[in-house]
Amino acid sequence: MALDYDLVMPLLIAPDVSFHSSWLAGASAALAAALPIAWDLGITRALLTCNETNAGSRATIERNGGVYEDTRNGKRRYWLECGAQ
DSSP states (O other), X not given: OOOOOOSSSOOOOOOXXXXXXXXXXXXXXXXXXXXXXXXXXXXXXXXXXXXXXXXXXXXXXXHTTOEEEEEETTEEEEEEEOSOO
């Protein structure tokens, strides 16, 4: 997984995991690995979003400590702490 970021634009943490039976575990592991990298870049909290209907993404974010904020335009918004997990 590579992280691209720009100090002006938000950081994109998007696990690139092919859909198969272990997708959820792979996506969770990719997100867990990305958070400490974001911390090393000076990012203390990350805002992650997913479609309201995407149960797999919701589970991935919640499994990694995402705190639900609200839903806007069909997107659930979660905040995650980026410190070493």
